[in-house]
Amino acid sequence: MTPTTTHFTIGQLAGAAGVNVETVRFYQRRGLLATPDRAYGAIRRYTTADLGRLHFVKSAQRLGFTLEQVAELLQLQDGTHCDEARQMAERKLADVRQRLDDLRRIEQALAVLVQRCACHEGDIACPLIEALQEG
Known part of the structure; x- marks a missing residue:
């Protein structure tokens, strides 16, 4: 399917977005x-606008936004809410x-514990296990 195609089946849409069909349904x-x-x-x-929306969702997720936050960003998507979007990004x-x-x-x-394990000699308990048991 080429990027100029304006209509996709769900499978084609998922493939073009790099997700599976169940992700689209979810x-x-x-x-x-x-x-x-x-x-x-x-x-x-589905249309190229749907594909764009999927790309938006995946891009936001790669930046660490939760799906709830992605939904909020989608509501700000018209470009007139830059301050709110910036505040979300700042948070x-x-x-x-x-x-x-x-x-x-x-x-x-962990580096300290690994070092202690590397220097460990004798019949003393493992420093890593001992540290984890002590909390």
Whole structure:
């Protein structure tokens, strides 16, 4: 299917977006993507706008936005709500930075424990297991 095609089956839409059909259906149930009408006896047809919406959802998810946050961003999509979108992005950035700080602390603690294990000699209990048991 070429990018200039304006009508997709659900399978073609999913393939073009790099997701599976169940993901498309899930997004429809969550209200992130409309379910197109179908003529009697015909299959549903999706448009390039639907493909764009799927790309939007996946791009937002790659940036760490939850599906609830993606739904909020979709409501701001007309371009007139830049301040609200920026505020959401600022909150997400603060959250990411906090998680990075947490991961750095975890990294440091694990590095110390790994070092203690590497230096471990004799019949003493494993320093890593001992540290985990102590909490």
